[in-house]
Amino acid sequence: MKINNVELQDLDFMDAEVMERFEELQDEYNNKLQDKPEFNKTSELIRYHCEIVFDLFNGLFGDGTDKKIFGNKTNLLKCTKAVDELFLYIEASNKSYEKEFEAINKHVNRRR
Secondary structure, X not given: OEEOOEEOXXXXXXXXXXXXXXXXXXXXXXXXXXXXXXXXXXXXXXXXXXXXXXXXXXXXXXXXXHHHHHOOOOOHHHHHHHHHHHHHHHHHHHHHHHHHHHHHHHHHHHOO
């Protein structure tokens, strides 16, 4: 999987442990976005949002993944794009799995 043109390990989202970890991280991510504090400066808001993204990627792929993807930058546009790429990857994976399940079900139903 590529995020911000950085190659990361592919994750199997049909594995229960991987999906469970992702679901927990996604809940944390969404909760932090909803419960964000008020900021006096735009720079504080950018840092807050990016830290949430960094936590998501580090939790999913391991510590230091944020530095691998973003370097030492805290850029809101790059962080937003990275999350979008992650969710698009998961969506595409799920569609691929659905096709495999359909093929298996057709085969199983023919045998009956």
